[in-house]
Amino acid sequence: MSVLPRIQEFAEELSAIRHDIHAHPELGFEESRTASLVEDKLKAWGVDEVHTGIGGTGIVGVLHGKMQGNRCVGLRADMDALPIQEATDLPYASKNQGKMHACGHDSHTTMLLGAARYLAETRDFAGKVHLIFQPAEEGLGGARRMLEEGLFDRFPCDEIYGMHNDPNSPEGRVSVKIGPAMSGATFFDITVEGVGSHAAMPHQSRDPIIVATALVQQLQSVVSRNRPPAEPLVLSVTQIHAGSAYNVVPGTASIAGTIRYFSDELRDLTHERIQDLCAGFEKAYGVTISVDLRNIFHVLMNDPDLGREYLKAAADVVGEENAVETDQYATGSEDFADMLKVVPGAYCRVGHAGSVPLHNPGFVLDDGILPIGASVMARVVERRLPVTQ
Structure with missing residues (x-):
């Protein structure tokens, strides 16, 4: 496994960020604290533009590469928690009664932050990256609200990528189902x-x-x-x-x-x-x-070409043997599908240690996934927006 060295250097800080988000979960369209944390980190790390209040509590960061280009890649993460009373006894367990990051959205936000920090430091791409932090994925229509408020009119993308943690997959495996992937x-x-x-x-x-x-x-x-x-x-x-x-x-x-x-x-x-x-x-x-x-x-549809390009980026991080094209449908749903109806792209699943399923009050996420996910997101940008010599 070959996590990007620079991301590995600040992996402990990523864990601290996720623990902070996990301890302060917020339900859909209420993610004001989380959004403020995201905004502060993006600004501190030198992201060129940070736009707030999109779709309620959504954030979009804009990064320019070291070379100009006419293409843009979007990276998306969700921020909301679930109305579940946590039962993990973790030292960073939820402090908010009846609310818990039982689906791993705290890790999605953190992985995108990690990719943002790396890309802001290296700028090893040509064109732009739009960093999309979405509210209210858990059935409340956060993606649709961002779209209704002109997300891709204001921040057009040629292609877009998202990811989800998966305790049901082997640790470190990245998988993509081509075509209809989630119900x-x-x-x-x-x-x-x-x-x-x-x-x-x-x-x-x-x-x-x-x-x-x-x-x-x-x-x-x-x-x-x-x-x-x-x-x-x-x-x-x-x-x-x-x-x-x-x-x-x-x-x-x-x-x-x-x-x-x-x-x-x-x-x-x-x-x-x-x-x-x-x-x-x-x-x-x-x-x-x-x-x-x-x-x-909507049905989440992974673009065949971009899905396989995503796996190539993942193979740079986890090895070809752990970047797999799967034929397994997921009967869970994901509102990233709404964005994929407008902009072509792909959504992957990243395996991590742990046996408790998602949406369970005892769910525990393995922090080892954080530098992996951040590295995969960073590599897909570098691959899709190459700097020509």
Whole structure:
């Protein structure tokens, strides 16, 4: 493994930065402290321009290479934490009740800071780099808000790269799935409006609980009977709410959940079948059913050429044997997909030590990933914006 020597020299400082961010987690669009830390570091390290308040708490730094050029590479990291109570007993565990960096966004921010420091010192590239620190990745639409506020109009990029830590991969392995890599996601809310009654006289009701529970079962038929067998699809009902007393049949019941898919066509088919099932249940049970289907994440599409270029940059750091093209889909979602719909690029996963999964209150990230990720980001800039002699 060949971390860039200069980055290795300040690896301990990167760990200290991550521990500070980890101890002070902030939820989406609330990352004011984190954004202030990022701003201060970028300015202290000589980044040419630092722009704040983009998409709420987002930051964009602008770096010019040692030679002029007409191309620009974007590097992106997310900054938000999750509403989870930490249970690690780390000396730098969260000081903010009910908030935790359980997904590793503290490491993403730190790795991009490490790449920024190195690139600001060396300037061994031609053209520009845009350093994008994004708020609110965890389902709140931070990428979309930055785009709506003119991110790529103000800071145009020819290509863009992001990364995610991965405790499920071997330590130091960098992987890229070419093409559709991470699922798109729909969140849904379905409300059944029936007729309530005394629980001892259910014949006077149109029981929404009966309808809702039957609907939960039938929704799974979309996966088993409408999805082409070779195409991945996940439909999970994650909430059901109804009633407030032992002796009352309630008037309403609601269910909620998520759909994960890898093609817009399959998404549209699933939406259509859910609507059809609800319409049929309305008629069969004499109730009213409202359906709210909300696209939260697009399918993350890695550009084939740029995905492989990313792996070449990673191979300079972790070796060719640890820079791998994978065929494994990730059914988790990532709003970097929104940026990739506008600018071509790629997203990689970087393995690290640890066995506790992401989004778990006991998740612990291995600091050894920090100089690796920072080096990979720096190398993709140097490779994609070469200085010609």
